Amino acid sequence: MSFERIIGHNFIKKQIQGAIQQENFAHAHLIIGEDGIGKSLIAKEIALRLLDKHEDRDYVDIVEWKVLKNKQSIGVDEVRDIIREVNKKPYEGDKKIIIVHESHKMTVEAQNAFLKTIEEPPKGVTIILLSESIGLILETIRSRCQIHKLKRLSSEEIREYLLREYPNLETEKIRAVIAFSDGIPGRCQLFLEDSSFIEIRDISLDILFEITKKEKNIVKKYEKFFYRYSEKWEEVISSFNSYIRDIIIYKDISKKELIINSDKIENIQQLSNMYSFNELYGMFELIDKTKQKLDRRVNSALAFQVMLLKMQEV
Structure with a gap:
């Protein structure tokens, strides 16, 4: 280097x-x-x-x-x-x-x-x-x-970084990574290479679909997931927040180019039809309260389980 x-x-x-x-x-x-x-x-x-x-x-x-x-x-x-x-x-x-x-x-x-x-x-x-x-x-x-x-990189600088480090990426994938990175090159590697982060993104999205079913066993269903990533609670929180942010934006103005998780655009579109604005903002508030608890070093797996139950009630 x-x-x-x-x-x-x-x-x-x-x-x-x-x-x-x-x-x-x-x-x-x-x-x-x-x-x-x-x-x-x-x-x-x-x-x-x-x-x-x-x-x-x-x-x-x-x-x-x-x-x-x-x-x-x-x-x-x-x-x-x-x-x-x-x-x-x-x-x-x-x-x-x-x-x-x-x-x-x-x-x-x-x-x-x-x-x-x-x-x-x-x-x-x-x-x-x-x-x-x-x-x-x-x-x-x-x-x-x-x-x-150090300031965040521009979209063109992130594109330059991706073309150098990942020369075989497809155009649509590059666009998705640029949006997700938000000017931070380290997030590109996280998005493309970190298997645990990929799973966190996928499971977080699954949970947002599951919440709409109002099933009582949701906590038990994702209990192992939250215990497995109890030390990576910040990434779990970030994943939920980015999805909900995207759902709100798509629901409001339907502009795909503003979506961070553009590789999940079809899921974002579906979820925008399943949640109301009140429900989405209520979930934002619950996630923020959960983050405050986690900042105080409470049991992360338990905090997420409580969050899921309350998100079903929003």
């Missing part, structure tokens, strides 16, 4: 390349953008350029930190481990790059513990924080970093 191979974000790439070439690249950076927008690609390319490496592979002086699998956040203990790594001397040269993924998941205490290191890291150390939200990063951290905000 190189900056030239990363599609989009041209101003930021040019700014970064210029600073590195002029040897005035700051020691701390905060890259902001949604999941799948390209934060890690840009961070890795920065690291390779700073170390003057030309092959995209793992290097001992590029250290990447991620949230531990059994944890929901980055706590003080994890930050102390990062700080210890920061203070170790580089192995191969005189530079080391520390990349912290999902830094928005650092607790307030962890961010405060990291503050002095970000402000004054050892000579030759560059710290790059990747975050989905600038609002979850303390102002004291932000003020000590150079901030790069």
Whole structure:
């Protein structure tokens, strides 16, 4: 990978390349953008350029930190481990790059513990924080970093990405993926390659049809599905919301070009005739309430089961 191979974000790439070439690249950076927008690609390319490496592979002086699998956040203990790594001397040269993924998941205490290191890291150390939200990063951290905000790609940039990465895609499939991606290249890969996401989309659509039958065994019928994807509840919520949004739009103005799930257009058309606007907006409200519960770490499978029962009553 190189900056030239990363599609989009041209101003930021040019700014970064210029600073590195002029040897005035700051020691701390905060890259902001949604999941799948390209934060890690840009961070890795920065690291390779700073170390003057030309092959995209793992290097001992590029250290990447991620949230531990059994944890929901980055706590003080994890930050102390990062700080210890920061203070170790580089192995191969005189530079080391520390990349912290999902830094928005650092607790307030962890961010405060990291503050002095970000402000004054050892000579030759560059710290790059990747975050989905600038609002979850303390102002004291932000003020000590150079901030790069990544914007969503245009439809043409997504098309360019798809033609390069998936050259055999049919025209209609490309249109569907562009609409679904909503400017985020990572969502293209999710749409085309992630088998669990494909199943979530398919089952979510099945459920919307099943709800109209008002059958009492609906919870039991989809119990295994919700348990299987209890850790991916955000994707389940997103899938329901995107379908209901499409149904409302098609029901209102019947414009296929505005549909996100354009590969499911026939299903969207059918469902638009099965639900009223009041029912659809009521389901939106129920899904939002379910999301609020899930944000508070309630049992996701149970929360979805309750949601299904209430959606039948809308």
